[in-house]
Amino acid sequence: MNLLWDVRVSLDLFLGGLGVGAFxxxxxxxxxxxxxxEGFVKKSFMVAPLLVIAGLLLLLxxxxxxxxxxxxxxxxNPTSFMSIGIFLQSAFVAVALLIAFKVLTSGVxxxxxxxxxxxxxxxxxxxxxxxxxxxxxxxxxxxxAIPVIFFVSSILSGASLMVLFNLESLENxxxxxxxxxxxxxVLTLELAAVFAWVYNLALTTASSxxxxxxLISSFSMEFWVLSILMGLIAPLAIFTLVILNKLSLRTVxxxxxxxxxxxxxxxxxxxxxxxxxx
Amino acid sequence: MAKKYGMxxxxxxxxGCGACDLACKxxxxxxxxIHWAFHKTETYGIFPHVSYKHTPTLCNHCEDAPCxxxxxxxxxxxxxxxxxxxxxxxxxxxxSCMLADPYGVIFYNKEHAFLDYATDDxxxxxxxxxxxxxxxxxxxxxxxxxxxxxxxxxxxxxxxKGAVEKCTFCNHRVAQGLAPACVVACxxxxxxxxxxxxxxxxxxTTLRAHKPTVLLPEKGTNxxxxxxxxxx
Ligand code: SF4
Ligand code: SF4
Numbered sequence: 001m002n003l004l005w006d007v008r009v010s011l012d013l014f015l016g017g018l019g020v021g022a023f024x025x026x027x028x029x030x031x032x033x034x035x036x037x038e039g040f041v042k043k044s045f046m047v048a049p050l051l052v053i054a055g056l057l058l059l060l061x062x063x064x065x066x067x068x069x070x071x072x073x074x075x076x077n078p079t080s081f082m083s084i085g086i087f088l089q090s091a092f093v094a095v096a097l098l099i100a101f102k103v104l105t106s107g108v109x110x111x112x113x114x115x116x117x118x119x120x121x122x123x124x125x126x127x128x129x130x131x132x133x134x135x136x137x138x139x140x141x142x143x144x145a146i147p148v149i150f151f152v153s154s155i156l157s158g159a160s161l162m163v164l165f166n167l168e169s170l171e172n173x174x175x176x177x178x179x180x181x182x183x184x185x186v187l188t189l190e191l192a193a194v195f196a197w198v199y200n201l202a203l204t205t206a207s208s209x210x211x212x213x214x215l216i217s218s219f220s221m222e223f224w225v226l227s228i229l230m231g232l233i234a235p236l237a238i239f240t241l242v243i244l245n246k247l248s249l250r251t252v253x254x255x256x257x258x259x260x261x262x263x264x265x266x267x268x269x270x271x272x273x274x275x276x277x278x
Numbered sequence: 279m280a281k282k283y284g285m286x287x288x289x290x291x292x293x294g295c296g297a298c299d300l301a302c303k304x305x306x307x308x309x310x311x312i313h314w315a316f317h318k319t320e321t322y323g324i325f326p327h328v329s330y331k332h333t334p335t336l337c338n339h340c341e342d343a344p345c346x347x348x349x350x351x352x353x354x355x356x357x358x359x360x361x362x363x364x365x366x367x368x369x370x371x372x373x374s375c376m377l378a379d380p381y382g383v384i385f386y387n388k389e390h391a392f393l394d395y396a397t398d399d400x401x402x403x404x405x406x407x408x409x410x411x412x413x414x415x416x417x418x419x420x421x422x423x424x425x426x427x428x429x430x431x432x433x434x435x436x437x438x439k440g441a442v443e444k445c446t447f448c449n450h451r452v453a454q455g456l457a458p459a460c461v462v463a464c465x466x467x468x469x470x471x472x473x474x475x476x477x478x479x480x481x482x483t484t485l486r487a488h489k490p491t492v493l494l495p496e497k498g499t500n501x502x503x504x505x506x507x508x509x510x
Binding site for chain 1: 350353367371373374377378386388441442
């Protein structure tokens, strides 16, 4: 396959999504009870910009002329999602770094809720942009389901990563939020979005049917096994057993939240590659 | 009315010689593997009743150009006269345009330009073979990857790596009142280039007289390269 965008683009979308998800889960806990979840919120706000920056640095290595990126400041193309996205990501990174600095130097209580709100809005827009970057190019597999799939995947993976970093507050999160139930709802939403995407590919036009054929023939392992079974269905099943009290969350937390994070990468990587394979 | 340039390729006249491909290479000095003007060929039917088709291809200078829409910096842009052209000074080398272009006519320059053709005066057999510098000095085409025409209108004349490039409809020639190099080189006069907005132009009358087709009409790009009749 002659790839124009390789794994660095997938990694940018994955790491950026992790950062956005981590930030947003931190925002939710900040507004719910900043004092009780101080440690969690602090870690979220510190990890988020680092992940987004790591993704952006990887993306820069993919560009033929990375230094010219500075020109996107004045040569704006409003019809290009990439042009808009560069702005959004820069704004988010600036705000997220400011928040991280404040949290690190003065603690969570010193944060103004206005700046957290601004960060949350920007994080949401960046999370959506990741999918629109692809759907704006309008290749058959990069259709309008992708922004939803990517956004939900980012929330899932970012939240899972932060739970992994805060295992000590697991019981508290379960007691207050019924964590497995919420995660199962989001996993179901993601499965529905992926189903809509595949259904649309399989049934719409001749070229989308071709994309579907390539998906199920050349990418079946990445799609069915790594993205769907491992990344979505297995955690859904495990958390269902947890809800039914057949398993203890503490025992399954590390592997289950880890496969959600890995599944997010495999799904995004698959979409990036599939779009170029058709 | 402003001019809007387009091209008609008469497939019935085309002999499939590839002179257009070569003329473009020579005019624009495109490096190995980069073909602003190219062709696709098809063999179809069942032996012994097989047939062959040769379709010259180039950038369609689409009215609704997806490459222009997705470019984050306006490096790929449209001029008032309908040319879709590229400015390497603005290009970040993201390749979004290549992904968005359904015709596969944009190329990525991943090689360093052969700048040693301007400086290297060593020859393999002393007095017997040209050095790189001698060759470029004598031929006045300084080195591969150098496009004098591009340099003349403010572009980067040397193709440094990391940017994309594609057919310009030879807008540097059109600005001087000349036709694109591929049009001039075609021995069968299969290519007609001109102003689509001028009702009396050869291109406009030809388009009215035939039922033109375009490549991938379902993509909705509104190409400005039209094909008439069939290759046979
Ligand atoms: S043919 Fe391709 S490169 Fe040329 S204008 Fe159309 S989309 Fe752009
Ligand atoms: S590669 Fe250059 S011309 Fe193409 S979309 Fe990116 S910046 Fe624009």
